[in-house]
Amino acid sequence: MNTEQDQTEAPPPAPSPAADSRPSWVSDDLLDQWRAWIHRDRTGQEPHAPEPVTALAPWDLTPIPPVPACTPEDVVSAATAARTAQREWARTPLARRARSVLAFHDLLLERQDQVLDLIQWETGKARYHAWQEVAQVAAIARHYARRTARYLTPRRVRGMVPGLTKVKEVRVPKGVVGIISPWNYPLYLGVGDVLPALLAGNAVVSKADSQAALTLLWTRALLHEAGLPADLWQIVVGDGPVVGPAVTDAVDFVCFTGSTATGRGVAERAARRLVGASLELGGKNPLIVREDADIAAAAAGTVVAAFANTGQMCIHIERVYVHEKIYDTFRDHLVRATRALRLGRSYDYTADLGPLVSPVQLAAVRAHVDDALAKGAKALTGGRTRPDIGPLFYEPTILEGVTADMDACASETFGPVLALYPYATDDEALDLANQGTYGLSASIWSTDTREATRMAGLIRAGSVNINDGAAAAAGSIEAGMGGTGDSGLGRRHGAEGIRKYTESRTIAVQRLMPLGPSPRQPVESFVARTNSQLSLLRRLRVR
Structure with a gap:
């Protein structure tokens, strides 16, 4: 292969964007509206607030307008507000939750040019690759809005005493889910994990990557327009080693996508609190x-x-x-x-x-x-x-x-x-x-x-x-999507992609007689009778 010839035959560059990269429709007033979605505890934290976060546009390294940075106290406040909103949301019928997500699906497709511009501005990726994020999130919204009832339907199981014990397993929301997403797919990884968590009845605290916060804020505003209660999805932004651990410490389950090294730290921190985690890593x-x-x-x-x-x-x-x-x-x-x-x-x-x-x-x-x-x-x-x-x-x-x-x-x-x-x-x-x-x-x-x-x-x-x-x-x-070994644990998509945001709860109803010997029955006779029943069930091949 002639490498020198390859270098001289490089394809010509595509047309350049405007000098400062900003999409022409993004006004300062609109940016202020989006930035208002970033949760900040305004009860005395302002004097100690960190410097705003300013990312650079990859196309030309011009500054993207800054967004407020959060403190660990802001994260605690965001989780508290989310927890309050979640109590009402968990009682909201699934059909109503699904209607909001389907409305979001329609709005996303209708206004996709806006978010495509934002994704390109913040990450520099080619427009087709930005569009793939839109298509994927639309598919996730449609899928879980239609399939959540099946994924989370209560399951009847055999009780200890067939005919006398009635048992079912139900799925209940974790409560507040923390989602820490990266810059490389800000819509797909930032929102694709949020939607099933919300449909399962949870509130969400998202740590937006500082490089791509505007994409997530735009989407947050769109979901609110589609009917999502205002406090249910909280967004925080800031230095990863500061804000990320605060999110893990404040939620009931954490979903992390990023490097293997950081994922290990997230898993260790979650394990100390005995809360679950899913990790898609390198x-x-x-x-x-x-x-x-x-x-x-x-x-x-x-x-x-x-x-x-x-x-x-x-x-x-x-x-x-x-x-x-x-x-x-x-x-x-x-x-x-x-x-x-x-x-x-x-x-x-x-x-x-x-x-x-x-x-x-x-x-x-x-x-x-x-x-x-x-x-x-x-x-x-x-x-x-x-x-x-x-x-x-x-x-x-x-x-x-x-x-x-x-x-x-x-x-x-x-x-x-x-x-x-x-x-x-x-x-x-x-x-x-x-x-x-x-x-x-x-x-x-x-x-x-x-x-x-x-x-x-x-x-x-x-x-x-x-x-x-x-x-x-x-x-x-x-179908589930995830890794093994140093590539992580848990899955997004499919049944596990929403069940991971729930707890399994067993509800057992005992009828006619209690389990164990009656007050007048000798324990020895109860044990002998039960042993006979167990042997009979074995011979009858009852599972």
């Missing part, structure tokens, strides 16, 4: 291309799976294992498809990829690539910044010859970088895919779907996509 996700794969389709799918959202996605592919007999052909297809991607910044669909979200993220990606190149790896394409488009743009990069001593081999890069490796047998491919401590998502490409399905059962991952990179599993809202 990944170093593998993709296997079998000898019988459709090479062109596999290459196109790999590009999407590796570079969507500029690789800033926990389920994106970073390791690609290709059968040695098709390795060269697949590599050529993959490089051509990658070079065709359009980098740009515009409030339309002309760009395929946007920039990285921050100078810190850019530095991390460059460090991984530079380390690999210095130790002998080769960049088949990419491997450089694009300041001609914007300060945080980095070309999608394919590395070859990555070895175990390179940072890009086992550590999550979280950027537009993938590494190619050849393999000889399916067993070798499975061993390679299962290397490391992560277990979030994986992909297998093969025309023999039966064999690919067998292999999928042997990969350590929360989900395995066959002839798709990541979207097929993530987009199946009725």
Whole structure:
């Protein structure tokens, strides 16, 4: 591969946005309305309030208008207000809760251009990738509004004494749920977990990421317009190490999405309080291309799976294992498809990829690539910044010859970088895919779907996509989504995605006679009679 030729044939940038990146319809008055949704305890905290949070727009590093920062006291106040609102909400019929969520669904689709602008402004992602968030949240809203009654329906079970003991299990809300969401998918991860928590009868305290607070505030206003009571969903913003622990300390269940290191801290803090937690954490996700794969389709799918959202996605592919007999052909297809991607910044669909979200993220990606190149790896394409488009743009990069001593081999890069490796047998491919401590998502490409399905059962991952990179599993809202090992615990989506926000309560009704011996019956005779009954039930094969 001629890397120098690749560098001179970079696709032209897409049209640039306005000088300060701000969408033209976002006025200062509108920003003030959204910022009013941030919960701050105004009973004496103002003199000690921290400095407002100011993020930088990834397209051009211009400041996004600041939002107020919260203190731990603000979080306590937010949780208290939410708890008061939750008592009434829990008594609200599910049908009414569902109507509000369905109304939100309709408003979201109707006004999606606004939130698409906000997502792009705050995260820099391409508009199509922002739209995917809208589509996913709409699907989540519709699914849980229609399926919550089935997921949470009371379940009748056999009592201790059949016919005399009537027992059922019911699901009751946890109370106040804390949701700590990241910047990379501010709508999907910030709101997709909120909706089932609300439908289950909970209140929510959300810790918005400082990079993408406006997206969450816009959505909060939209849900209120759709009929959600004002105090039921509280939003706090501020320094993660300060506000995050305060949220975990104030709620009855915490849902966290982010890094493995921070997730461990959240889990430990929740465990000390004996409250539950679900965690979706990092990944170093593998993709296997079998000898019988459709090479062109596999290459196109790999590009999407590796570079969507500029690789800033926990389920994106970073390791690609290709059968040695098709390795060269697949590599050529993959490089051509990658070079065709359009980098740009515009409030339309002309760009395929946007920039990285921050100078810190850019530095991390460059460090991984530079380390690999210095130790002998080769960049088949990419491997450089694009300041001609914007300060945080980095070309999608394919590395070859990555070895175990390179940072890009086992550590999550979280950027537009993938590494190619050849393999000889399916067993070798499975061993390679299962290397490391992560277990979030994986992909297998093969025309023999039966064999690919067998292999999928042997990969350590929360989900395995066959002839798709990541979207097929993530987009199946009725199926759980999550990881194993260092990739977390618990699931979003499906039944577990809403039941985790509830407690199981057993209600038993005893009829005609109490359990245990009557006041006049000798204990010995009761025990003997019960032993006979137990033996009879065993012979009758009663479960």
